[in-house]
Amino acid sequence: MTLHLETWQKRVLIGLAGALVVCLFVLTFVAGRIGTGPQYPATTSADAGFARDMQVHHAQAVEMSRLVRDRTEDEVVRTIAYDIAMTQQHQIGQMYAWLEEWGLPLSSAAPSMAWMAGSMDHHDGGTLRDNGLMPGMATPEQIADLTAASGVEAERLYLTLMITHHEAGAEMAQAGTELVQEPRVRVAAEKMVAAQVAEITAMEDMLDEL
Incomplete structure (x- = not known):
């Protein structure tokens, strides 16, 4: 037992x-x-800063492009304005979706462009202008001038402002290619650089012909 x-x-x-x-x-x-x-970028990351700041920068490009589209009869200017507005509005949505996916707020208490610290051209981060705007951004007075203009005057003002806007945007995107960690964000930044550089050349040619 x-x-x-x-x-x-x-x-x-x-x-x-x-x-x-x-x-x-x-x-x-x-x-x-x-x-x-999934390991998502932190709110202080270059990925998050890039997405936030580039949305703001793009939004003004979309605004100016929509303004000139209704103030010119030049089909070439209307076409490039339409392309810029559509492309950058799509990219705004893309960057908004990233921040939502990462669970991060759409804005931050950190200074604009601080995420650029460490890039080859901005070791201490991007520098805001005296009026608090990011480089390339048109002032409220310049937007008002574009709003009031028409015809060739509107075309010349738009192209001038947008060339400056794109030059700064391409520089920000270049910093993004160097600093972001998410592969899809880096690919998007690379595409922005290529597109905006090409558009700068096209707009300079158009401006010379006015």
Whole structure:
């Protein structure tokens, strides 16, 4: 009788030990899955700063492009304005979606362009102008002038403002290619640089012909 009892006890202990091993395996597996979940950029990252600042920069390009589209009969100017507005509005939506996915606010208490610190051309970060605007941004007075203009005057003012705007935008995007960590953000920044540099050349040619 004692022998049977000892055998039964051993079987119970072996069963409990096996169950414990299974539980430990499951816990290790779950912990591993949690630990290897998506790692999103932090709110102070270059990725987040790039997405926030470029949205603001793009928004003004869209605004100016829509203004000139209604103030000129020149089909070439209307076409490039339409292309800029559509492309940059799409990119604004893309960057908004990134911040939403990362669970980050759309704005930050950090100074604009601070994320650019460490880039080849901006070791201390980007520098705001005296009026607090990012480089390339038109002033409220310049927007008012464009709003009041028409015809060739509107075309010349738009192209002048947009060339300056694109030059600064391309510089910001270049900093993005150097500093961001998310591959898709880097690819988007590279595309921005290429597109804006090409558009600068096209707009300079158009301006020379006015």
